[in-house]
Amino acid sequence: VISTPVSGAMEALEPMSGGQAPGRVVHGFSVDAITGVIRDLLHDTAERRRMSIAAETRARDRFDFERMLSQWEAVLRGGSAGSDET
Numbered sequence: 001v002i003s004t005p006v007s008g009a010m011e012a013l014e015p016m017s018g019g020q021a022p023g024r025v026v027h028g029f030s031v032d033a034i035t036g037v038i039r040d041l042l043h044d045t046a047e048r049r050r051m052s053i054a055a056e057t058r059a060r061d062r063f064d065f066e067r068m069l070s071q072w073e074a075v076l077r078g079g080s081a082g083s084d085e086t
Contacts, residue, residue: 001055002037004029012058022055 001023003009013023024041026033041048061067074080 001051002026002034002041004034016054016058020050020054022051022058024051 001009001013003013003023003025005025005027009023009025013021013025015021024037026037041051
């Protein structure tokens with residue numbers, strides 16, 4: 001994912017505990033800034049692969065079905081989505 005810092009992109013694309021980010025946030029909305037990142041990634045197969053693995057890990061960790069179900073159940077019980085109540 002390549003994004004500008006909008007709609008939660010900074011949170012979604014923040015580096016993980018190992019330091020690898022699942023995407024890139026482009027600071028600035030200029031065509032040159034965005035195309036520069038795209039151009040860099042087009043030529044860096046290893047970085048694209050690392051980002052792909054990080055994105056898959058992030059999605060699995062944050063959006064696993066059981067985790068999402070537990071969070072919804074907590075909200076419906078009057079808790080918060082971040083609580084680990086069971």
